[in-house]
Amino acid sequence: MASVTLDNIQKTYPNGFKAIHGVDVEVKDGEFLVLVGPSGCGKSTLLRMVAGLETVTDGSLKIGEREVNNVEPSKRDIAMVFQNYALYPHMSVYANMAYGLKIMGLGKAEIDERVKNAASILELTEEQLERKPRELSGGQRQRVAMGRAIVRKPSVFLFDEPLSNLDAKLRVQMRVEIKRLQESLGITSIYVTHDQVEAMTLGHRLMVLNGGNVEQLGTPLELYEKPASLFVAQFIGSPAMNIVDTKMHENGNEVTIAQNVSLALGGGRLKDRAGQALKLGVRPEHLVISEEGANTLPLIVTLVEHLGADTLIHGHFGDDKTDLTVRCSGTQSVKVGEKLPITASLDHIHLFDPATEKRIEF
Amino acid sequence: MLKRVHFEPSLLPYLLVLPQIVITIVFFVWPASQALYQSLLVEDAFGLSTQFVWFENFEELFADPHYWDAFQRTFLFSFLVAALSMASALLLAAMADRVIKGSGFYRTMLIWPYAVAPAAAGALWFFIFDPTLGVMPYILQFFGYEWNHKIYGNEAMALVIFSAAWKQIAYNFLFFLAGLQSIPKSLIEAAAIDGAGPGRRFWTIIFPLVSPTTFFLLVVNVVYAFFETFGIIDALTSGGPANATQILVYKVYNDGFVGLDLGGSAAQSVILMGIVIGLTVVQFRFVEKKVSYQ
Numbered sequence: 001m002a003s004v005t006l007d008n009i010q011k012t013y014p015n016g017f018k019a020i021h022g023v024d025v026e027v028k029d030g031e032f033l034v035l036v037g038p039s040g041c042g043k044s045t046l047l048r049m050v051a052g053l054e055t056v057t058d059g060s061l062k063i064g065e066r067e068v069n070n071v072e073p074s075k076r077d078i079a080m081v082f083q084n085y086a087l088y089p090h091m092s093v094y095a096n097m098a099y100g101l102k103i104m105g106l107g108k109a110e111i112d113e114r115v116k117n118a119a120s121i122l123e124l125t126e127e128q129l130e131r132k133p134r135e136l137s138g139g140q141r142q143r144v145a146m147g148r149a150i151v152r153k154p155s156v157f158l159f160d161e162p163l164s165n166l167d168a169k170l171r172v173q174m175r176v177e178i179k180r181l182q183e184s185l186g187i188t189s190i191y192v193t194h195d196q197v198e199a200m201t202l203g204h205r206l207m208v209l210n211g212g213n214v215e216q217l218g219t220p221l222e223l224y225e226k227p228a229s230l231f232v233a234q235f236i237g238s239p240a241m242n243i244v245d246t247k248m249h250e251n252g253n254e255v256t257i258a259q260n261v262s263l264a265l266g267g268g269r270l271k272d273r274a275g276q277a278l279k280l281g282v283r284p285e286h287l288v289i290s291e292e293g294a295n296t297l298p299l300i301v302t303l304v305e306h307l308g309a310d311t312l313i314h315g316h317f318g319d320d321k322t323d324l325t326v327r328c329s330g331t332q333s334v335k336v337g338e339k340l341p342i343t344a345s346l347d348h349i350h351l352f353d354p355a356t357e358k359r360i361e362f
Numbered sequence: 363m364l365k366r367v368h369f370e371p372s373l374l375p376y377l378l379v380l381p382q383i384v385i386t387i388v389f390f391v392w393p394a395s396q397a398l399y400q401s402l403l404v405e406d407a408f409g410l411s412t413q414f415v416w417f418e419n420f421e422e423l424f425a426d427p428h429y430w431d432a433f434q435r436t437f438l439f440s441f442l443v444a445a446l447s448m449a450s451a452l453l454l455a456a457m458a459d460r461v462i463k464g465s466g467f468y469r470t471m472l473i474w475p476y477a478v479a480p481a482a483a484g485a486l487w488f489f490i491f492d493p494t495l496g497v498m499p500y501i502l503q504f505f506g507y508e509w510n511h512k513i514y515g516n517e518a519m520a521l522v523i524f525s526a527a528w529k530q531i532a533y534n535f536l537f538f539l540a541g542l543q544s545i546p547k548s549l550i551e552a553a554a555i556d557g558a559g560p561g562r563r564f565w566t567i568i569f570p571l572v573s574p575t576t577f578f579l580l581v582v583n584v585v586y587a588f589f590e591t592f593g594i595i596d597a598l599t600s601g602g603p604a605n606a607t608q609i610l611v612y613k614v615y616n617d618g619f620v621g622l623d624l625g626g627s628a629a630q631s632v633i634l635m636g637i638v639i640g641l642t643v644v645q646f647r648f649v650e651k652k653v654s655y656q
Contacts, residue, residue, distance in 0.1 A: 051555065052555075053551050053555075073551075073554050073555045074554060074555060074556065074557035074558075078555065079555065080552070080555050082548045082551070083548075084546060084548055086546065086548035086549050086551065086552040089549075090570045090571060099553070099566075100555075100556030100557055103556060103558055103562070148552075152556075
C-alpha cells in the first residue's frame, strides 16, 4: 500500500526528443489512475518511468515516502502487467507465477499458498496451472499475467494496455474483472490505455495526455462535463463532441451559430469576448429534435445509424455544411435528406477559445 | 481451404530443375556410389589389379587400433571445437545484443571471419604460431613457455581446435544474435521487475529461449568439425605430429591419396557418410519440429 507522487517528471531521450514535458500528480493510496491519450502521447513512457524501465530525466518520483528515481525496478515494490502479457513461454503457468517469489527467497509452502490463492481469485484451475502459456486462450493468459502481479503483493500495480490484445467481448469482461479485483485488493494502480471507454469505466481519476503534456486530470465525470480543452472534449465521449465555429455577438450575450440562429447565454457574462470568434461544443446526446421554430438549426440528414438503444443521426447545416451528429434514445424513423429542427439546452454547451483551445467558463 | 492450383502438364518445370539434378548426380550421387563400390575392392598401389573382397576393408578397419584412435580424437576435437566456438559466440552475441552505440560496427566485424577460406585461415594461424617465426611463441617465451606444436601433439591439437573454433564463431554468432533478438524485450523487463539480475535473467529466461538455436548449432558445428576442418588441419599440421591431429576426414585423405590404400580409404568415407546421414536425421527429427514458443 502506497501512494505514487510524480513531481515535475520529465523525459528527454538521448536524441533530444522530449517525450514528457513535466507531469505532476499524486496517486493516492488505493486509487485507480488511468493514463489515457492517443498513441505517441507519452502515456506508456510515463508508466515505464514509474516501473523503472525508463530513466527519469528530471523531476522527482516517489512511491510512498521514498524517492525511487534511481531505484532498480525490482526494488520499487511494484508489479506490471504487459500488453503482450510477457509470460515466460518455457515455464508452466505455476512456474510463471512462482518465478518472482523464488527470487524473493520465499519458502516452498509460502510460494505454493500464494500461487494457489491467486489462482483461485482469478479462477484458474489446478490443471491450467500445469500448462504452458501457449496452451491457454488469450483471456486465460491475461489472467496469468495478472496472477503473476498479484502474488508479489506489491504496493503498486502498473498496467500497460493489458486488454488491447483481446477481442471485444472478452475485453469488456476482463475490464469488469480488473475493476473488481482492484477494488477488493485496494492496491494503488496506474493503468495505461488509448481506449476512452476503458478509461472512463476503470479509473477513479483520469489523466489525459497529449504530446507529452497533461491536458486534464480529473474524475471521469469531470472530464465529461467540464472538458478543459478542445482535445479532451473530443477525446472523451463517443461519438465525439460536435464542434461548431461561432461568433460572440457584440452585446456579449449571445453567440451566432448560423444565419438567423443564435443562442442566448444570459447575463452578459462574456462581455470581454464581444465580437470574437469562439468554438462551441455540444455532445451528440445533448442535442434534441424540437418543433420547427425560430431558434432551431435546420439539420439536413445524411446518414442514420440504428444502434438499437440509440439512433445516431449524422447531418449538416448552414451554407458551409457544418457536420453535426445527434444521438437520440430509442429508434427514430428519420430518413436521409429530411430536414430536422435541432436545439440544445444551455446547460450542455461548452465554449472554447479557438487560439488556446482552452475552455471558457461562462 | 486453399484451392489446389492445377497446371497443364509441361516439360518446363523439369527443365528448370534439371541443372540442379545434374549437379547433384555428378558431384554427389556418382562419387558417393563410387566410394561405396570402391570400399568393397582391394587395389594395388599402382592401380594395376583390383579384387572384389566384400567387407574385408571394413573388417580390417575395425581391427585397426589406429582407426579407433582417430575416432576418439575426432570426437574430442569436435566436442571441443563445438563447445568453444558456441560458448564464445553466445557470449559475444549476448554482449552485442546489449550494445546500443556502434552495434552495426561490432556485428560486421564479428561476422567477417566467416568469409575467410579454411586454407587461408590455416595459413594465418600457421604464421602466428609458427615456432620459429610466429609472434605467439615469441610472446609465450616471455612467460617462460616454450611453444612448439611441431613437436608436442597436445599443442598441435590445441592449435587446430582454436583455429577451427575461431573460424566458426562468426557463423554461430549470427544465429545466436538472431535468436537473442527474437526474444520479446518485455520478457526481459518482466524478469527484471520480478527481481532477476542480469545473470539470472540470462540462465533462466534467455538461455532456455535460445535453446532451439543452440541445438541446431550443435549439430551444424559437429558436422563442421567432422568434415570441414580438413583445410585448416592440412594447412596447419598435416595431421601431425605423429598423427596427433589426424581426425577421421584427414585420415581418409591420408590413407587414400598419400598411402594409396584406396579401398580402405573408401571404406572410411562410407562410415563418415553414415555419420552424416545419422546427424542429418537427428537434425530433421528434433530441429525441424522444434518447440515453437508463443
